[in-house]
Amino acid sequence: MIIGVPKEIKNNENRVALTPGGVAEFKKHNHTVYVQATAGLGSGFSDEDYVAAGAQILPTIEDVYGIAEMIIKVKEPIASEYNLVKEGQLIFTYFHFASSEELTHAMIERKAICLAYETVEKKDRSLPLLIPMSEVAGRMAPQEGAKYLEKPMKGRGILLGGVPGVKPAEVLVLGGGIVGTQAAKIAAGFGASVTIMDINLSRLRELDNIMPANVKTQMSNHYNIKEAIKTADLIIGAVLIPGAKAPHLITRDMLKDMRPGTVLVDVAVDQGGCIETCKPTTHENPTFIIDDVVHYCVANMPGAVPFTSTLALTNATLPYAVLLANKGWQAACSQNDELRLGLNVVNGEVVYKGVAEAFNLPYTSVNNVLEAYA
Numbered sequence: 565m566i567i568g569v570p571k572e573i574k575n576n577e578n579r580v581a582l583t584p585g586g587v588a589e590f591k592k593h594n595h596t597v598y599v600q601a602t603a604g605l606g607s608g609f610s611d612e613d614y615v616a617a618g619a620q621i622l623p624t625i626e627d628v629y630g631i632a633e634m635i636i637k638v639k640e641p642i643a644s645e646y647n648l649v650k651e652g653q654l655i656f657t658y659f660h661f662a663s664s665e666e667l668t669h670a671m672i673e674r675k676a677i678c679l680a681y682e683t684v685e686k687k688d689r690s691l692p693l694l695i696p697m698s699e700v701a702g703r704m705a706p707q708e709g710a711k712y713l714e715k716p717m718k719g720r721g722i723l724l725g726g727v728p729g730v731k732p733a734e735v736l737v738l739g740g741g742i743v744g745t746q747a748a749k750i751a752a753g754f755g756a757s758v759t760i761m762d763i764n765l766s767r768l769r770e771l772d773n774i775m776p777a778n779v780k781t782q783m784s785n786h787y788n789i790k791e792a793i794k795t796a797d798l799i800i801g802a803v804l805i806p807g808a809k810a811p812h813l814i815t816r817d818m819l820k821d822m823r824p825g826t827v828l829v830d831v832a833v834d835q836g837g838c839i840e841t842c843k844p845t846t847h848e849n850p851t852f853i854i855d856d857v858v859h860y861c862v863a864n865m866p867g868a869v870p871f872t873s874t875l876a877l878t879n880a881t882l883p884y885a886v887l888l889a890n891k892g893w894q895a896a897c898s899q900n901d902e903l904r905l906g907l908n909v910v911n912g913e914v915v916y917k918g919v920a921e922a923f924n925l926p927y928t929s930v931n932n933v934l935e936a937y938a
C-alpha cells in the first residue's frame with residue numbers, strides 16, 4: 565500500500581503520525597511510505613532520518629494527499645485540507661467528529677474512509693488509541709492549571725500545594741477515566757486537595773483504593789457539582805461518552821457561583837467540552853475569561869510536548885496502521901472488531917451512531933457498509 569504522512573498544520577501541533585522506526589516497519593511489509601518534508605522536525609526526526617528508514621520525502625502536502633492510498637495523521641483535517649482528501653482514500657487519525665458538523669459534512673462529501681483513532685475500542689471497552697494522549701493531556705492539565713492560577717495569568721493567585729501553615733488549593737476533576745486519573749495523580753503530587761467525580765461507582769471504588777490520601781471521590785451529579793465549584797480553585801473537565809458530544813456538566817449560569825480567578829481546564833473540549841462556555845483554543849492563545857473565570861480549552865494539548873506524545877501515540881497506532889496496510893481497510897475492519905469500531909464515515913455514509921445523533925444525520929450500520937465491499 566502507498567502510505568502518506570503529511571505535516572500537521574493545526575496551531576502548534578508538533579506531533580507526527582509516524583516515526584522513522586514506523587517507516588522501517590512498513591518497509592518490512594513491502595509498503596511504500598511518503599513523508600512530507602519537515603513533518604517530523606517538531607518531534608526530533610529529520611528528513612534524513614526518514615530517508616534512512618526507507619521513506620521518500622515529498623515537498624508539499626498536496627503531493628502527499630495526491631499519491632497516498634492511506635493517510636496517517638495526528639489531528640483531524642482542517643479546512644484547508646478538506647479538498648485534498650480523495651474519494652475512497654483511507655484517513656487514519658483523530659477526527660472527534662461529534663464536535664464539528666463542518667468536518668463531518670466535509671468528509672461525507674469527499675467520500676473518504678474515515679477511521680478515527682478515538683473510537684477504536686477493545687472488548688473491555690477501553691480506547692487503545694486515545695489512552696496514550698489522554699495520559700499526556702491528563703498529566704498536563706494540573707501543570708497548565710497551576711500556571712493559569714498565578715495572578716499575572718489572571719488566576720486566583722494560589723499555589724496548588726500551599727505551604728506549611730497555609731491550605732493547598734482545591735482541585736475538582738470531572739470524570740475519573742484516563743485523563744481524570746492522571747490529572748488527579750499529578751495534582752495530588754503537587755500537594756493539592758483533590759476531588760474526583762464520576763457517575764461510575766465501581767470506578768470511584770477503584771480510584772479510592774489506588775489514590776493517595778489527598779484525593780477524595782464523590783458521585784457526579786448536578787447537586788454535588790454545584791456545591792463543589794463554589795470552593796474549587798481549579799476544575800478539570802475529563803468526561804467522555806465515546807464518539808458522542810460531551811454532556812455540559814457546568815453551564816453558563818453556574819460561573820457566577822465560582823470565585824473570581826477560578827481556572828477551568830476542559831480537556832474534553834475535543835468532544836465539544838463538558839463546560840458550556842468552553843470553546844476550542846490554541847496553544848498560541850490558550851485562555852479566555854468569562855465572568856472572571858479563566859477558561860483553558862486547548863484541543864490538542866499533547867501537541868505541546870511532542871517528544872513525549874509522538875512516541876506514546878505511535879507506540880499505540882503503528883500495529884493497527886500496519887494491519888490496515890497489509891490487509892486493506894475492508895478486510896482489516898471485517899476481521900478486527902477493534903478497528904471496525906473506528907470507522908466513523910465511509911464513502912459518504914455515517915457509520916458511527918454518536919456522530920449521526922450529534923447532527924441528526926442518517927445512520928448506516930458499519931456491517932452493512934462492509935458487506936457491500938465483501
Ligand SMILES: NC(=O)C1=CN([C@@H]2O[C@H](COP(=O)(O)OP(=O)(O)OC[C@H]3O[C@@H](n4cnc5c(N)ncnc54)[C@H](O)[C@@H]3O)[C@@H](O)[C@H]2O)C=CC1
Pocket residue numbers: 682694695697698699701738739740741742743744761762763764767784802803804805811813830831832833834835862863864865866
Ligand atoms: N484536549 C486534548 O488535547 C485531549 C483531550 N482528550 C479528551 O479527554 C476526554 C476524556 O478522555 P478519557 O479520560 O480518555 O476518557 P475515559 O473514557 O477514560 O473517561 C471518561 C470518564 O468520564 C466518565 N463520565 C461520563 N459521564 C460523566 C458524568 N456525567 N460525570 C462524571 N463523569 C462522567 C466516565 O464514567 C469515564 O470514567 C475525551 O473527550 C478525550 O478525547 C484526550 C486527550 C487529549
Ligand SMILES: CC(=O)C(=O)O
Pocket residue numbers: 639658694697698834863864865866867
Ligand atoms: C486526543 C486528542 O485530541 C489529541 O491528542 O490531540
Ligand SMILES: [Mg+2]
Pocket residue numbers: 819820821822823824855856
Ligand atoms: Mg463569579
